Amino acid sequence: MFKRGALKGALLAALAGAGIARAQAQTPAAPAPARKRFLVHVTTGPQDPTKAALAFLVAATALKQGHAVTLFLAGEGVRLLSAEALASVEGQGTGRLSAHLAEILAHGGRFALSGMSARARGLGEDLIAGRPAEFAQPDALVRLAVEADVVITY
Numbered sequence: 001m002f003k004r005g006a007l008k009g010a011l012l013a014a015l016a017g018a019g020i021a022r023a024q025a026q027t028p029a030a031p032a033p034a035r036k037r038f039l040v041h042v043t044t045g046p047q048d049p050t051k052a053a054l055a056f057l058v059a060a061t062a063l064k065q066g067h068a069v070t071l072f073l074a075g076e077g078v079r080l081l082s083a084e085a086l087a088s089v090e091g092q093g094t095g096r097l098s099a100h101l102a103e104i105l106a107h108g109g110r111f112a113l114s115g116m117s118a119r120a121r122g123l124g125e126d127l128i129a130g131r132p133a134e135f136a137q138p139d140a141l142v143r144l145a146v147e148a149d150v151v152i153t154y
Contacts, residue, residue, distance in 0.1 A: 045076025
């Protein structure tokens with residue numbers, strides 16, 4: 001036999017538990033995060049391997065989370081797609097540039113390279129051959145920045 005106080009306590013606990021369960025059942029699940037458009041503007045080149053690899057790592061991470069990413073490489077950043085940079089650039093704690101490039105390509109990332117920066121450094125079409133990349137002018141950078149939801153610069 002239950003004592004009157006114990007029965008009342010058990011009944012209140014059961015009702016409270018049901019109320020919590022009902023409230024939890026009525027709480028809508030958090031909506032999936034909206035897909036964002038990222039522009040990662042990279043002017044850092046192989047001379048700063050940690051920062052250069054970090055730029056590619058962040059771009060790859062955003063792509064893996066389902067966002068759209070365009071990397072705009074300008075200044076010394078255009079050198080990052082060269083065979084030499086891909087073979088040697090590894091950041092301290094930020095990984096290998098070539099591994100991040102593979103992830104970017106596997107997840108649909110795109111590249112725009114400053115045509116003026118590439119020409120000034122003697123780099124040509126072989127830099128973008130077979131990649132989702134194109135040479136672009138400053139107006140393309142401005143357009144990409146205006147269209148982006150998020151702009152990150154390295």
